[in-house]
Amino acid sequence: MTILQGKQVSKSGAIQGSGHIGHNDTDDGFSDLHPAYSTLQAMAESNRCLYCYDAPCVTACPTSIDIPGFIRKISTGNPDGAAKTILSANIMGGTCARACPTEVLCEQACVRNVSEDVAVEIGSLQRFAVDHLMARDELPHPFKRAPLTGKQIAVVGAGPAGLSCAHRAAMLGHDVTVFEAKAKPGGLNEYGLAAYKMTNDFAQREVEFLLGIGGIRIEYGKALGRDISLEALRDGYDAVFVGVGLGATNELGLPGEAFDGVDDAIAFIEQLRQTEPKSDMPVGNNVIVIGGGNTAVDAAIQAKRLGADEVTLVYRRGAEHMLATEYEQELAKINGVVVRHWAKPVAIKANGKLIGMEFEKTELRDGKLVGTGEKFEIRADQILKAIGQKIKADDLAGMEIAGGKIVVDENYQTTASGIFAGGDCIKSGEDLTVQSVEDGKQAAIAIDAFLKTA
Amino acid sequence: MADLSCKIAGIDSLNPFWLASAPPTDKKYNVVRAFQAGWGGVVWKTLGIDPPVVNVSSRYGAHHDQNRRLLGINNIELISDRPLSVNLQEIRECRKEYPDHVIIGSMMAPIEERAWKDLAQQIAESGVHGIELNLGCPHGMCERGMGSAIGQVPEMVEQVTRWVKDAVDIPVFTKLTPNITNILWSAEAALKGGADAVSLINTVNSIISVDLDSMVPEPMVDGKGTHGGYCGSAVKPIALNMVAEIARTPETRDLHISGIGGITTWKDAVEFMALGSNAVQVCTAAMIYGFRVVDDLIDGMSQWMDDKGYTSVEQFTRAAVPQVANWNELNMNFDTKAVINPDNCIECGRCHIACEDTSHQAIAMNVKEDGHREFVVIDEECVGCNLCYHICPVPDCITMEPVKTDKPYMTWPEHPLNPMRQAAE
Ligand SMILES: Cc1cc2nc3c(=O)[nH]c(=O)nc-3n(C[C@H](O)[C@H](O)[C@H](O)COP(=O)(O)OP(=O)(O)OC[C@H]3O[C@@H](n4cnc5c(N)ncnc54)[C@H](O)[C@@H]3O)c2cc1C
Ligand SMILES: Cc1cc2nc3c(=O)[nH]c(=O)nc-3n(C[C@H](O)[C@H](O)[C@H](O)COP(=O)(O)O)c2cc1C
Ligand code: SF4
Numbered sequence: 100m101t102i103l104q105g106k107q108v109s110k111s112g113a114i115q116g117s118g119h120i121g122h123n124d125t126d127d128g129f130s131d132l133h134p135a136y137s138t139l140q141a142m143a144e145s146n147r148c149l150y151c152y153d154a155p156c157v158t159a160c161p162t163s164i165d166i167p168g169f170i171r172k173i174s175t176g177n178p179d180g181a182a183k184t185i186l187s188a189n190i191m192g193g194t195c196a197r198a199c200p201t202e203v204l205c206e207q208a209c210v211r212n213v214s215e216d217v218a219v220e221i222g223s224l225q226r227f228a229v230d231h232l233m234a235r236d237e238l239p240h241p242f243k244r245a246p247l248t249g250k251q252i253a254v255v256g257a258g259p260a261g262l263s264c265a266h267r268a269a270m271l272g273h274d275v276t277v278f279e280a281k282a283k284p285g286g287l288n289e290y291g292l293a294a295y296k297m298t299n300d301f302a303q304r305e306v307e308f309l310l311g312i313g314g315i316r317i318e319y320g321k322a323l324g325r326d327i328s329l330e331a332l333r334d335g336y337d338a339v340f341v342g343v344g345l346g347a348t349n350e351l352g353l354p355g356e357a358f359d360g361v362d363d364a365i366a367f368i369e370q371l372r373q374t375e376p377k378s379d380m381p382v383g384n385n386v387i388v389i390g391g392g393n394t395a396v397d398a399a400i401q402a403k404r405l406g407a408d409e410v411t412l413v414y415r416r417g418a419e420h421m422l423a424t425e426y427e428q429e430l431a432k433i434n435g436v437v438v439r440h441w442a443k444p445v446a447i448k449a450n451g452k453l454i455g456m457e458f459e460k461t462e463l464r465d466g467k468l469v470g471t472g473e474k475f476e477i478r479a480d481q482i483l484k485a486i487g488q489k490i491k492a493d494d495l496a497g498m499e500i501a502g503g504k505i506v507v508d509e510n511y512q513t514t515a516s517g518i519f520a521g522g523d524c525i526k527s528g529e530d531l532t533v534q535s536v537e538d539g540k541q542a543a544i545a546i547d548a549f550l551k552t553a
Numbered sequence: 554m555a556d557l558s559c560k561i562a563g564i565d566s567l568n569p570f571w572l573a574s575a576p577p578t579d580k581k582y583n584v585v586r587a588f589q590a591g592w593g594g595v596v597w598k599t600l601g602i603d604p605p606v607v608n609v610s611s612r613y614g615a616h617h618d619q620n621r622r623l624l625g626i627n628n629i630e631l632i633s634d635r636p637l638s639v640n641l642q643e644i645r646e647c648r649k650e651y652p653d654h655v656i657i658g659s660m661m662a663p664i665e666e667r668a669w670k671d672l673a674q675q676i677a678e679s680g681v682h683g684i685e686l687n688l689g690c691p692h693g694m695c696e697r698g699m700g701s702a703i704g705q706v707p708e709m710v711e712q713v714t715r716w717v718k719d720a721v722d723i724p725v726f727t728k729l730t731p732n733i734t735n736i737l738w739s740a741e742a743a744l745k746g747g748a749d750a751v752s753l754i755n756t757v758n759s760i761i762s763v764d765l766d767s768m769v770p771e772p773m774v775d776g777k778g779t780h781g782g783y784c785g786s787a788v789k790p791i792a793l794n795m796v797a798e799i800a801r802t803p804e805t806r807d808l809h810i811s812g813i814g815g816i817t818t819w820k821d822a823v824e825f826m827a828l829g830s831n832a833v834q835v836c837t838a839a840m841i842y843g844f845r846v847v848d849d850l851i852d853g854m855s856q857w858m859d860d861k862g863y864t865s866v867e868q869f870t871r872a873a874v875p876q877v878a879n880w881n882e883l884n885m886n887f888d889t890k891a892v893i894n895p896d897n898c899i900e901c902g903r904c905h906i907a908c909e910d911t912s913h914q915a916i917a918m919n920v921k922e923d924g925h926r927e928f929v930v931i932d933e934e935c936v937g938c939n940l941c942y943h944i945c946p947v948p949d950c951i952t953m954e955p956v957k958t959d960k961p962y963m964t965w966p967e968h969p970l971n972p973m974r975q976a977a978e
């Protein structure tokens with residue numbers, strides 16, 4: 100049993116054993132990474148929580164969920180009350196319970212680490228509570244709207260930031276129209292998070308649940324910059340929130356990048372998330388993933404689980420520099436991904452079709468990353484690029500952009516008055532679901548204050 | 554391994570651990586298994602006059618902690634529901650097959666002299682080492698004028714004890730109910746009646762929980778519930794006090810005591826003996842874990858005795874009794890303060906909020922530069938209540954340290970702030 104920062108990887112049948120998942124097992128490979136707790140597990144784990152005062156785990160949660168409070172409710176047999184405590188701070192508590200890198204957030208701060216080295220599994224408990232409530236279709240939506248204000252708010256983007264903002268604004272009594280470029284809501288919850296974290300169409304169920312508050316209308320296939328303009332929104336609404344995420348990705352800048360088989364990792368994951376059954380999703384036999392973040396790791400693991408023979412993740416610096424958490428890196432290895440550090444891609448190799456990639460070894464010289472001149476090749480019939488996302492600035496004319504992010508003040512207001520922004524498209528905390536939810540919530544509160552003074 | 558043999562009411566026992574009169578001692582099958590597991594003796598499930606009682610279905614309620622560990626159970630069972638002759642025959646067989654083990658016959662009858670005497674004689678003839686009088690059952694039997702209906706009236710306690718003492722020539726244990734105002738009245742009554750020992754406590758009268766769907770107290774019998782007898786580790790503090798009161802009161806201290814009530818670990822047993830019990834009885838712990846718990850009782854006690862240098866149980870029996878005092882005898886000048894060891898502290902903040910909200914605002918929470926929190930006792934404010942020391946989740950992280958003082962031992966009756974102070978001589 101491998102213990103990864105307190106998580107027993109063997110809890111998931113899917114990642115026990117050698118890590119190689121044969122083609123027949125493909126669909127199993129996309130079952131839950133951390134299966135849902137049974138009532139017994141929830142009882143045992145909730146009783147490990149010490150009910151800390153001014154708890155460090157709460158400070159470490161970007162949405163400041165009252166963690167000791169909700170865990171205590173689980174332990175007293177009140178899981179639905181626990182869910183309300185969670186959702187009142189984080190309306191996407193269900194997705195966050197599945198996707199948050201808890202090992203660097205709440206669970207890292209848990210005092211149980213100090214003497215026992217094993218944090219309370221806050222994420223799993225959170226999921227237990229939220230799932231319990233969401234399974235009870237007969238219940239009304241847990242939150243009530245304040246008396247209607249008659250104010251109209253436009254939200255651009257139905258990702259975690261946009262939907263969190265919409266929900267909080269509706270709660271505060273405003274009416275919200277969401278404009279979403281795609282055909283489905285959820286943003287990266289629907290298109291980006293790893294398939295083994297978001298099983299069973301959870302992203303869509305969560306959106307449906309969230310819309311239960313009422314007062315939110317979503318218009319699909321409506322893109323800012325293409326179908327609608329910022330001016331039109333500003334004229335038609337009392338306030339605007341922009342939560343468009345990072346719509347573009349970085350290029351390697353190598354000849355042959357448009358070659359068949361050289362794919363963007365996010366596009367690959369998006370296609371996988373939309374394919375059912377998962378075994379219908381095409382994948383190469385020898386896959387190279389370029390990058391060092393969680394997207395790279397997610398893409399590599401999912402390629403492996405789809406049945407690729409060999410998946411090699413290549414990163415230009417050392418393990419300690421990777422943005423992927425230690426836990427994610429370990430998970431990649433357990434899944435049979437070969438991880439190579441200190442090498443950068445220098446050429447795409449093809450002879451009619453893609454055959455591989457050439458790399459140059461790298462090292463740090465006086466703090467600068469340089470090639471050593473030593474080269475090697477890895478064969479591949481698929482290359483997945485995961486070297487970062489960036490903002491799609493063309494759509495965002497009218498707001499100041501700096502350092503690749505929309506500029507906002509401490510109240511989430513952009514340089515254009517009455518236009519607010521949050522999520523991955525601004526610089527708040529890390530680019531994480533939970534941070535985007537917090538941004539959306541805080542922006543709605545700021546918009547409410549803005550509307551009262553306006 | 555230390556010698557655990559002991560003597561109570563003149564009866565020699567292999568060890569001080571007996572099973573109390575209850576389902577674990579209901580029949581030969583259980584008793585044989587208990588002796589094989591290592592129990593020194595049993596008090597047979599209470600026998601009554603035929604025809605046997607009839608029990609209801611659904612009999613136990615439970616008091617769980619949030620982790621579903623049982624803190625206590627309550628029951629609405631009556632006495633043995635098997636014919637007297639069957640029980641007596643099985644007692645004879647057990648006595649023969651296990652001659653070194655103690656069997657006490659427990660009994661109860663309506664408040665009539667002949668009934669008590671006849672039943673006591675029949676039980677004595679089966680070869681038991683002694684007889685225990687069940688004057689404690691707080692449910693069912695009391696509605697028929699037995700059990701606690703007798704145990705709650707000191708005159709009746711004395712009367713039935715005397716009847717049985719007159720009828721048999723083996724030791725008599727009077728089993729006391731805790732459902733009274735003053736345990737000493739019952740103990741004195743038993744002593745006057747001639748009891749060789751008292752056994753205590755029987756179960757505490759209780760309603761353990763309510764089923765919130767049906768609005769019926771548990772255990773539920775077809776839509777109704779009734780009060781029952783509470784036992785298990787939750788009742789230990791109640792029992793310890795009653796044992797200690799009997800052991801330290803001059804009028805009752807000569808009674809031998811069979812300590813009962815919530816004994817679950819060897820430490821519990823040692824505490825009962827230190828406060829006055831000559832031996833102990835266990836029921837709920839066996840019902841929860843099976844007879845094998847006696848392993849820990851035996852091994853833990855003898856290990857502890859070896860560590861402390863005790864070679865017989867008499868050496869620590871009643872050792873804590875002299876230190877049990879009245880509040881008015883305590884030293885008002887004693888001062889103790891909480892001390893937090895920062896190396897062990899895991900920063901849960903529990904001590905701070907407990908003292909801040911409910912005690913004396915004596916634990917400061919300081920946020921350090923690195924974001925870590927530091928918990929510091931403010932000596933001037935700390936009254937030494939022990940709350941933080943008890944709630945800290947880390948053992949030995951908070952200790953209570955006595956403050957050195959030159960002040961004399963001073964009781965409340967002597968204290969200058971006492972308006973009714975007795976002038977110092
Ligand atoms: C592959 C991958 C894996 C990840 N895994 C995790 C993880 O495990 N855990 C975690 O916490 N975070 C993870 N993240 C990060 C997380 O998904 C993001 O931080 C989060 O989704 C950002 O939310 P958002 O609402 O700001 O943007 P998005 O989720 O990107 O949503 C933006 C929405 O706006 C829409 N939109 C974009 N442009 C326009 C326009 N012009 N007009 C109208 N609508 C538009 C988009 O279609 C989308 O619906 C991952 C990210 C990626 C790429
Ligand atoms: C189900 C049950 C039935 C009991 N029946 C009797 C009984 O017949 N006679 C008796 O003297 N005590 C009876 N008792 C009380 C126990 O002998 C004992 O005094 C009490 O349970 C406290 O000890 P404990 O905390 O170790 O269980 C019964 C207890 C239980 C749980
Ligand atoms: S830090 Fe850990 S133990 Fe303390 S409240 Fe949070 S989850 Fe519970």
Ligand code: SF4
Nearest residue numbers: 898899901902904945
């Ligand atoms: S209760 Fe104990 S562990 Fe918790 S903060 Fe206080 S001293 Fe530290």
Ligand code: SF4
Nearest residue numbers: 908935936938939941
């Ligand atoms: S002993 Fe009582 S008063 Fe003193 S610090 Fe602890 S809780 Fe506060």
